[in-house]
Amino acid sequence: MNVLFVTSVAIVAADPPRSRRLFIDALGLPLEGEEDGYYSSGSIPGSKHFGVWPLSQAAEACFGTPEWPADRVVPQASIEFEVENAEAVAAAGDELQRAGFELLHPARTEPWGQTVSRLLTEDGLIVGISYAPSLHDETPS
Numbered sequence: 001m002n003v004l005f006v007t008s009v010a011i012v013a014a015d016p017p018r019s020r021r022l023f024i025d026a027l028g029l030p031l032e033g034e035e036d037g038y039y040s041s042g043s044i045p046g047s048k049h050f051g052v053w054p055l056s057q058a059a060e061a062c063f064g065t066p067e068w069p070a071d072r073v074v075p076q077a078s079i080e081f082e083v084e085n086a087e088a089v090a091a092a093g094d095e096l097q098r099a100g101f102e103l104l105h106p107a108r109t110e111p112w113g114q115t116v117s118r119l120l121t122e123d124g125l126i127v128g129i130s131y132a133p134s135l136h137d138e139t140p141s
Helices: 016-026 055-063 086-098
Strands: 005-013 039-041 050-054 077-082 103-109 115-120 125-131
Touching: 005 016, 005 055, 005 125, 016 039, 016 050, 050 055, 055 103, 055 115, 086 103, 086 115, 086 125
Parallel strands: 005 050, 077 125
Antiparallel strands: 005 077, 039 050, 103 115, 115 125
C-alpha cells in the first residue's frame, strides 16, 4: 500500500451542535455547514479536509443505517489516507483483510466521486483508505 497523504480528519460527534460550538465558536475554525449537519473545511493549513461528522452520518456511511450498531465501539474520530487511484483502494482493503483487519465495507465509490474502504479500530477510530479525484493534480502528459 502506498499512502500519499492524510485525506481527511473528522471528529465523529454524537451531538454535532455541541461540537460545532467548540470547533467554530471557541477555536474559530472556518467550518462551513451543510444542510445535513456535516461541517467541514478544506482551508485549515496542514489539513486537506477537517470535519465534524454526525454519528448518524458515520453510521449511514459504514452500515447503511442512521443508528450505530450497539455491538460496535462508538467512534470518536475518522481519519482517511489517500492512495494513488481507485483501484489502489480495493487493493489496500484486500491487503488489510489479509493482515487480519475486518473491513466495515469494501471499496465503493461515493456519490461525490471519492472511492473509500473503511475499518473500525477497537479504540473507536474509523480508518479509511481513499481516493478522492479532486485532491489530485491532474496534469496532462
